[in-house]
Amino acid sequence: MFASGAATSAIAGSEDVVVEDAWARASIGVNRPGAAYMTIRNTGDEAVTLTGIRTRLAITPNIHQTSTNAEGVSSMVPAGEIEIAPGDAVSLEPGGLHVMLMRLQQPMAEGDDFSLRLDFSDGGEIVVEVPILGIAARGPEG
Incomplete structure (x- = not known):
């Protein structure tokens, strides 16, 4: 199944997972990583666990967590598996959890x-079609 700005359901047992508002920013060539954002919603009554992501666009796609310490210094680390409680959602957004697309195979063009x-x-699994917006986009609306 596919998703873009609209919601879609998963296949093979994750039928209660819905992905909404997927988007990415254009990249500056391939030397810098790209990022993608979306909301992953669990509409079911059992927890689901996101274990990984894949794309042909990047050799090393991961979910990363951005955090800022008391001195205002930001850092990113791989988030690992993400459990989504029943009826809950996880937002992958700038400044928090997000899809990090390292070692791009081609530029991400608007x-x-x-x-x-x-x-x-x-x-x-869910296959999401992610639209690439302008380099200054702040959300799925552009």
């Missing part, structure tokens, strides 16, 4: 899109 596969612990 107006293009790319496929991003989300893998879940029950074997389910």
Whole structure:
């Protein structure tokens, strides 16, 4: 199944997962990483766990967590698996959890899109079509 700005359901047992408002910013060539953002919603009554992501666009896609310490210094670290409680949602957004696209295979050009596969612990997956917005975009509306 596919998702973009609209919601879609997963397959293979993750049928209660919905992805909303996927988007990415255009990149500056391929020497800098890209990022993608979305909301992942669990509409079911059991927890689901996001275990990984894949895309042909980047050799090393990961979910990262940005945090800022008391001195105002920001850092990013891989987030690992993400559990989404029943009826809850996880927002992947600038300044927090986000998809980090390292070692881009091609530039992320405004107006293009790319496929991003989300893998879940029950074997389910969702393929999301992520639109690439302008380099200064602040959200899915541009």
